[in-house]
Amino acid sequence: MMNRRQILILLPAAAIAWKSVLAGTPEMSPNYKLSEHWWSMLIDITKCIGCGNCVRACSQENNVPDGHFRTWVERYHVNDENMTEPVVISPEGGIHGFPATTDTSDKYFFVPKLCNHCADSPCTQVCPVGATFISPDGVVMVDRTYCLGCAYCVQACPYGCRYIHPELEVADKCDLCYHRITQGLTTACCENCPTGARQLADLKDPKDPIHEFLRTHSVQVLKPQMATGAKVFYNELDGSVH
Amino acid sequence: MSAFKNTGHLLRFAGLFVIAFFIFLIVRHFVVPKSFGEYGHYRGNAIKEDAARPSYYAGHEACEGCHSDVADKKSHGKHAHVNCEACHGPQLAHASADDPSKHKPVLPDTTVLCKQCHAASAAKPKNFPQVGDDHMPGMACKDCHNPHSPAMDQAPAEKTASTSKAPQGGKK
Structure with missing residues (x-):
C-alpha cells in the first residue's frame, strides 16, 4: 500500500525534479565572487544631453519589449514661478531623443532613470512568492520561473521602474546588465553613454572612483524620504525632481 | 482503565498526522528547488541564470x-x-x-547620427557642443569632420558660406 502511495506522490515530483536536472545548473564567471561586490550607479545630471543612447542600448541588450523601459530619460522643465510643479516629458522613454527647445527663460535638464537597486526595496518586500529579491551583490532581480505576474511589485516601486512583460507575463526590470557586470564589463547604458553621465560603481571596491566622487560632490538619491536605501546616486539633482 | 475510553481514536489520528508530516517532507524535498535558500528566501540559481543571459x-x-x-x-x-x-x-x-x-x-549615416547628440537645444548643458539647423544645411557632417576625431582638420574651403556659423559650446 505504501509503495503505491509513494509512487503516486513521487511521480509528479519526479517529473519536476527531472526537468530541473535537464535544465542543468547554470555557470557563473569563475572569478566572480558575489560577496565582493555591492553594485550601484552614479548619474551626473550636468553631463546628460538627452540623446537616448542609454535607452536604445538597454532595449537592445535586454530585449526590452516595445513601449516598456528598463531605463528611460525624462526632461524636466522648471518655471521659476512654480518650482514645485515641473513639466516632465519622456516621449517613448526618450529612446529617440527629445524635441529641441530654444526657450532660455526657464530651466531645462534631463534625468535618466532606472531601477535604484534599493538596499531596503519595497518591491522585494511585497512579493508574495519570493520571486523578486536582492542578490548578495546588491542587485534587485526577478526570478522569471517563480513570478506569477501579480504586479504587486509594480505598484510598490515608488520609482515606477517595473513593468509586466507582455509576452512572458512576469515582472521585468533593470538588473544592471547582470550578465555583463559579472563578466567584468559595464552595463549597456554606461557603455553607450557618450558623455559619461552614467557610471556603474561598486561600493565594496575601495579603489572605485565613486567613493571620492560621493565625498566631494553634492549627491542625492531619488525620494530619500521613502528610506528605500536607493543606490543610484545623482550628482547635482534639482529639488524639483520627483 | 485509562481516563479516556477511546484512546485508540486519538492514537490513530496522531499516527495519520505523523504519516502526513513525513509525506509532506518527501514532497517538499522533491518540489523545492535545490538552490532555494542558498543565499536567502529565493532560488539561488536564478542569479546564475541571469548571469548566463546572452549579450x-x-x-x-x-x-x-x-x-x-x-x-x-x-x-x-x-x-x-x-x-x-x-x-x-x-x-x-x-x-x-x-x-x-x-x-x-x-555604416551610420552622419546626417542622422551626429544630430542625436549635437542638435542644438536649450535643454542641453551649456558647455556641450551643439549645432543648429542653419549650420551647413544639406551636407553630411563627415564631409568636413572625421567622426572619430571631429576637430576641423581643414577649413571647408569653398563650402564655407558666409551665412554658416561654426558650432560652439552653447546654442545657436
Missing part, C-alpha cells in the same frame, strides 16, 4: 583589439571617451565571429 554589446575593449588605428585616432580627439558601439550599435556578433566580415556593421 549583444561587445564593449570597446573588444573593438580596440583589431581596430587599433581607429582607437588611436579616437584617443587623441574629442570623442576619446565615446565608446565605439555608442554610434555603431551592438557588435558582439561581429566581434565574436570567426569571420567578422560576415557580420559587417552598417
Whole structure:
C-alpha cells in the first residue's frame, strides 16, 4: 500500500525534479565572487544631453519589449514661478531623443532613470512568492520561473521602474546588465553613454572612483524620504525632481 | 482503565498526522528547488541564470583589439571617451565571429547620427557642443569632420558660406 502511495506522490515530483536536472545548473564567471561586490550607479545630471543612447542600448541588450523601459530619460522643465510643479516629458522613454527647445527663460535638464537597486526595496518586500529579491551583490532581480505576474511589485516601486512583460507575463526590470557586470564589463547604458553621465560603481571596491566622487560632490538619491536605501546616486539633482 | 475510553481514536489520528508530516517532507524535498535558500528566501540559481543571459554589446575593449588605428585616432580627439558601439550599435556578433566580415556593421549615416547628440537645444548643458539647423544645411557632417576625431582638420574651403556659423559650446 505504501509503495503505491509513494509512487503516486513521487511521480509528479519526479517529473519536476527531472526537468530541473535537464535544465542543468547554470555557470557563473569563475572569478566572480558575489560577496565582493555591492553594485550601484552614479548619474551626473550636468553631463546628460538627452540623446537616448542609454535607452536604445538597454532595449537592445535586454530585449526590452516595445513601449516598456528598463531605463528611460525624462526632461524636466522648471518655471521659476512654480518650482514645485515641473513639466516632465519622456516621449517613448526618450529612446529617440527629445524635441529641441530654444526657450532660455526657464530651466531645462534631463534625468535618466532606472531601477535604484534599493538596499531596503519595497518591491522585494511585497512579493508574495519570493520571486523578486536582492542578490548578495546588491542587485534587485526577478526570478522569471517563480513570478506569477501579480504586479504587486509594480505598484510598490515608488520609482515606477517595473513593468509586466507582455509576452512572458512576469515582472521585468533593470538588473544592471547582470550578465555583463559579472563578466567584468559595464552595463549597456554606461557603455553607450557618450558623455559619461552614467557610471556603474561598486561600493565594496575601495579603489572605485565613486567613493571620492560621493565625498566631494553634492549627491542625492531619488525620494530619500521613502528610506528605500536607493543606490543610484545623482550628482547635482534639482529639488524639483520627483 | 485509562481516563479516556477511546484512546485508540486519538492514537490513530496522531499516527495519520505523523504519516502526513513525513509525506509532506518527501514532497517538499522533491518540489523545492535545490538552490532555494542558498543565499536567502529565493532560488539561488536564478542569479546564475541571469548571469548566463546572452549579450549583444561587445564593449570597446573588444573593438580596440583589431581596430587599433581607429582607437588611436579616437584617443587623441574629442570623442576619446565615446565608446565605439555608442554610434555603431551592438557588435558582439561581429566581434565574436570567426569571420567578422560576415557580420559587417552598417555604416551610420552622419546626417542622422551626429544630430542625436549635437542638435542644438536649450535643454542641453551649456558647455556641450551643439549645432543648429542653419549650420551647413544639406551636407553630411563627415564631409568636413572625421567622426572619430571631429576637430576641423581643414577649413571647408569653398563650402564655407558666409551665412554658416561654426558650432560652439552653447546654442545657436
